Amino acid sequence: MQSGQQRMRKVCIMQIMAETKSLEELMPMRGNNAYIIPEYQRYYSWGEEQIEQLFNDIQQEDPGYYVGNLLVTNHRDSESTVDVIDGQQRLITLSLFLLAVWEHATKFMDEPQKDSGKYISEEQEELIGLRRDIKRQLLLEEKSRMPRLQLLEPDSNGYQALLGVVFGERPVKIWHRTLPKRYKYISQKLFADEFRTPEELQSFYNKLNSIITLRVKVTGLEDALTVFSSFNSKGKPLTLLDLLKVEFIRAGNEYLHQDSDEVLRSWDRLMSEFSDQQGNTNDAAVTQFLLNNYDAFENDSRSSVTKGKALRYYQRLIDGKYKKGEDYLRTMVRRAQTFAQIVMPERAASEHREITERLSKLGKLESTQLYPLLFFLLENRSWLDLDAKRLSTLLDAMVAFYVRRNITLVPKSSNIRAMMLDYIREIQSKKLKGDDVVRCIVGKLGALPQINDDAVRSALLESGMYDKNKNTTRFLLIELERRLPGSDLFNKATPDNLDEYDNKTPRWTIEHILPEGANLPEWWKEAISPDDPSNAGEIQEQVVHMLGNLTLTPYNSNLKQLPFAADPPYQEGEANYVRSKRDYRRDGQFVGLRENLKLNSSLTEPRQPIDEKRDWTAADIKRRTAELADAIVELFDFPEVEAPGDSAVESHLSKVTDPKAS
Template sequence: MKITPETKKVYELFPIQGKRCYAIPTYQRNYSWKNEQIEQLFTDVLEEGRGYYIGNLLVTDSSDKDAFDVIDGQQRLTTISLFYLAMAHELKEYKRQPSIKDDEDLCDEIAGKIQDIKRQLRLPGCQEPRISLLPHDQKIYRDLMESVLSTKKDQVKRWGNRILSRRYEFICSLFEEVLTTPRELLDYSDKLNELEVLQIEVPDIGDAFNVFSSLNSKGLPLTLIDLLKGEFISVGSNGAGSAEKVLAQWEKLTELFAAQDADADNRLVTQFLLNNYDAFEGTGSAITKGRALSEYRKVIKEHYHNHEDYLDILLLRAKAFAQLTGNAANEMDDHTLEVKIAALQKLESTQALPLLLFLFVNKKELGIVDYLVNIADMLISFYVRRNITLTPKSSNIRSFMLSTLREIREQNLRGQDVVKVVCDALVAHSASDEIFAASLDEGIYDKNKKTTRYVLIDIERRKGHSPLFNKQHPDSLDDFKVKKNGKNHPRWSIEHILPEGSLPSYWCSMIAPGEEQDAGEIQSEHVHRLGNLTLTPYNSELGQKPFYCEDDPEQKSKRDYKAPDNGEYVGLRSGLFLNRSIADEAAGEALENKETWTVEDIDRRNEILKRYVLELYKVPEVNSAE
C-alpha cells in the first residue's frame, strides 16, 4: 500500500490559483458538526499561534492529480470553507460603509481579500465550488456561495432548519460578534490560511478504509488530557506514590466533569486545565492548547520536586471550577452566591473564569468571603452592559481580567483592596451610561439572545416580583423542557410582539397604515428592540398571530391567546409584570382593551424597560466597593 503523508497549509487546500478540488463520496454522511465543534475551531484559530495543527485529512487520489475524494476530514474542510464564506460576507458589509470608503488603502485591501476568497472557494474559469458536498447539502452550499460571492447584495434563501444553513448562520454570528473591525477579519483570514493539516493520500478506497481504521482503532486521537495524564503518571508516581494512586487521583479529577453514567467531558477538563494555568501558574498572556503541555510539564516537575502533590492541589481547584461552570454535583454553601454565579454562566462570562477561580479557591486567605457576592454583582453588571454595547471587544476582556488577577497576586492584596482593584478594572473597561442607553434604544435581541433573555427575566423578578407566580404556580422562568431531539430547551422563550419574518398583511397595515410597502423596513428597525420583547412559554403558538383578533381572540390573537389544556391566558395577558407596560397605563389604557401595537407603542415601552435596565446594571462604583 502506498501512503503519502504531507503537511499542508489551509491556503494550499484552498489555493488562489489551481484546480485542486474535493468530493464527498455518496457513502459519507451529510454535514453534521454542531455549534460547539464549530466554535471550538473558531476559537482555536483566534487564540492559537500561526501554523496551528488542526488534524488529519485522509483522501484518495484519482487519474486527476488535483481531484480528491475525502474519506476523513470533510466536516473540518466544509467548516473552513464556511468560515471563508462568512468572512467574505462580513467584509462586503464593511466595504459598503461610508467610513470605510474614505480609507482607500483599507478599501482596496478588503476588495482584494474578497477576490482571494472567491478564487479559493471556486474553481478557476467557472462558478463551480471547490468542494462538492452531498446533494442534500450542495444545493444550500451553492445558494450560499451565489448569495455571498456575487456582485449583488447578499440575498440568502431561507432553508428552514437544514443543518448546513443553520450552522452557517451561527458562523456568521461568531464573526459578527467577535471580530468587530475589518482589520480583525483580515488578520483572522491570514491565520486561517496558515493552519496546518496532515494530508494522508492513499491510492483507493480499500486502502483508505484500512488507514482510517488504524487511525481510529483506539478511539479519539491523543489530547492534551491524555498527554498530561501520562506526564503525571511518569513524574508523580516517583514522588507521590504508585502509578495506581496517581491514576486514581486523576480519575477523581476528571469525574468532576462527567454527567451521570457518562465519561468525562474532555472539553470541560481541557477548559479547566487552561484556566487553572492562567489563574495560578501563568505570568504572561493566556495559555493556549499548543503551549499547555510544555508549560504544564515544568509546573508538574517543580511541584513534585518540592514534594507537593500537585494532583491534590488540582483536585481542590477543579471542584471550585466545576461549581463556577455549573458542572458540580454539590451546591455552594451560599445560595445567593450560587444564584449570582448561575447568572454569570448565562451571560457567557468565560473570560472571567481565571479571576473567579483564583478568588474562589483563595477566598479565605484573601479575606474576601463576605465580598464574593459583591464581586459577582459587579461582574454581572459589566457583562450585561458589555453584551449589549459590545464594548469592550470580546478579545480584550480576558486580557484585562488576567492583568487584574496578577495585580492581586503580585501586590499580595487582601480584603477590600481586592474588591477595589476588581471594581476599578471593570469601571475602566465598561461602556459609559450614555453608550449603554444609546445601545438600549437599538435592537438588542440580535446582538445577544442569551443576555436579552436574562435581562427580561431579571426585570420580571426584581422589578415586578413575578406576580404571575405564587405557591400554587412556582416560578418556572428558569425551567427547561425536553424536545423530541432529546435536547433541553428553556420553557420560557423570547416573544417578539411585532413578529419576526415575513409580515402578514394585518401587521403591515398596523405598523405602516397607508404605506404598507414600508412595513418590512420599519419591522427591521424595531423588531429586536427591548420595547418589542417579552417572555412566553408558547412562542411557537403565538408566532405571526395578530396583536388582537375579534374573531376567536382566545386562539387567534397574541393578546388573548389561551392554553388549550387549561384555558389560562398564556399570550400577552398572561399576567407577567413585563406585559403591564404593553398598555399605556398613564393614558388610561388597559391591556385587555388594547387592540393595536404600533411603533409608538414600542418607543414608549422601550423607554420604560430601558429605565429598569439602567437602574439594575449600573457601572460599578469604586466607593461602593470599599
C-alpha cells in the same frame, strides 16, 4: 481472479476520500474548486461569539491549526464542484475573514506613503499582491463575478453585495441582514482592533491560509449522512486529558516514586469533581479547568494558554513541580473542588446561597473569560480576606459587567481574559486584601467606557438582541420579570418556574411578538407597514430581534404567527380562545400577551388597557426597547465603591445579603 461475491462486496463498500487541506488548498488562487450550499441546508447562523472564537483560535494558535471537518459530496457529475454537507458555517466565516483582509489591505494602501514619489513602495506592492491573491481565492472567474462559495438566498444576495468591493464598488449598506451584519462585526470590530500595521495583517493572512481542515468526500448524500453521524458518535481521539494523565503517571513514578495506581486514584478524584451521578465526566469542564488553572496560578504572561499549547506548558510545569517534590496532582484536585463550583454551581454545597445564585447567573451569561480571576478569588478567598459579603459585591459587579458586555459586544473576549490576568497580577503585586480587592476590581470594571449606560442603551436601540446572544436575551427577560416593579405572577401556591426545563426544553421560551422568519402573514405586513406592505420584510429584519419585541411564554409553539389581536375578540366567559396572541386563552386562563407578567405590562402605553390595544408596530417595539433598556442599566448598575474610609462598600454589602436583592 476475484470471485463474483468478492467483486460484489467491493461494489457495496462506501467510497470515502479523506484529505487534510489548508484553506489555501480549499480556496486556491488558481483552479475551479467550487462549493455549493444545498437547498436543504440552513442559512448562515453563526453569532459573534462563535466568529470571535474562531478568529482568536487562528490568531493565538500556531500556523497549521486544525479547525474542524468539512464533509462534501460531488455536485451532480462535477469533480471540482461539491455540495457542502457539514462545515458550511465555518467555511463561510473563513471566506468572510479573507474578504476582511482584502478590505483592510485596501485601507492600508489608501494611507499616505512616507515616500510620496511616483514609484509604488515595496509595502504597497505586497498589499497589491495580497489583494490580487484573495480576489482569486474568493472568485471562480473575475469576468462573470461567480463566487467560489455559492450560498442560499438570502445569504447569496448579501454575500454578492459584499464581494462587490473587490470590483471597486461602494459597500452596499444592508447591515440588518444576518450575513452582512456578521461581516460588519468582523471588519469593524475584530479586524479594526487587531491589525495596526500591514505586517500584522499579512501575518494573519498567512496564518489564515495555513489553517487545516479534514475534507471528507463521499459519493452521495446517503453516505454523507452516515459519515456525519459517525463524526458525532462515541468514538473519541486522544484528548488533552488522556495525554496529561500519562504525564502525571510518568512524573509521579520518576520523581516521587509513586506507583501508577496511586496516581490514578488521585486522577479519578480530579475527574469525579466534574462527573455526574452515573460517573460520566464532563470533558469540556475538565479542559476549562486545566486552562484556567494554568492562567490563574501558573501563567506569568498576559497571553492566555490555548488548548493547542496547553500540553507543552503543562509538561514543563509538571516536571518543575515534581522535581521540587510537590505532588502537583493533589494541588489540582483541591483546586478542582473550587472550580467545579464555578462551572456547576447547582451542585455546590455552599452554605452561602447568595454566592451560588450569583455564580449561576455568571454561568448563564457565558462569562468564561472571567474565569481566571473568579477562580483566583474563590480559591484564595481566605488569605485575600474575602467573606461572603465581599464576594457577593464582586460577583454583582461581574454580572453587571457581563450583561453590559454581552449587549455591546465590547471588550472582545480575548481582551477580557487579558484584563482578568492583569487584575490578578495587580492584586498580587500590591498585596491587596479585603475591601481593597473589592475597590480594585469593581472600580476597574465600572470605569470601562465601552459599557457605560449610554453605550448599553445605544446598542439595544440600534440593533437586535436575540440574534446577538440568545442565552443573554433569555437571562435578561427572566431577570426583568423577577425584578421589575409590579404584582408577581408567582407565589407560594405557584412557585417561580422560569428557569425550569421539561425534558431538556425550557418551560418558558422566548416569544417574538412580531414573528421572526420569512413569509409574514398579510395581517402582520399591514400592521408594520400599512402604507407599503411589500416593505414589511425590510422593517421586520430591522426590529424583529430587538428586546422590545420579546417576551416569555410557555405556549410559544401555539402562538407562532397569530395576529396581535383579531376579530371577533375574546368574549368574557370563553374558556378557550386561540385567534390572537393578545387574547390567547386556555382552560379559563390568559396565557398569551394578557398573561399577568410584568414584562407584558410594557406592551401598552401608560394607563392603556391591554384589551384596547389592537396592533403591534415597529414604533411600539422601539418604544418598549427604550423602556426596557432604562430598566436594564438601572438593574445592572455597578456597586458604588469609594475611597478607603467611606461607607459605600459596606452599604452595598448590607444590601446584597437581603434575600430580596438576590
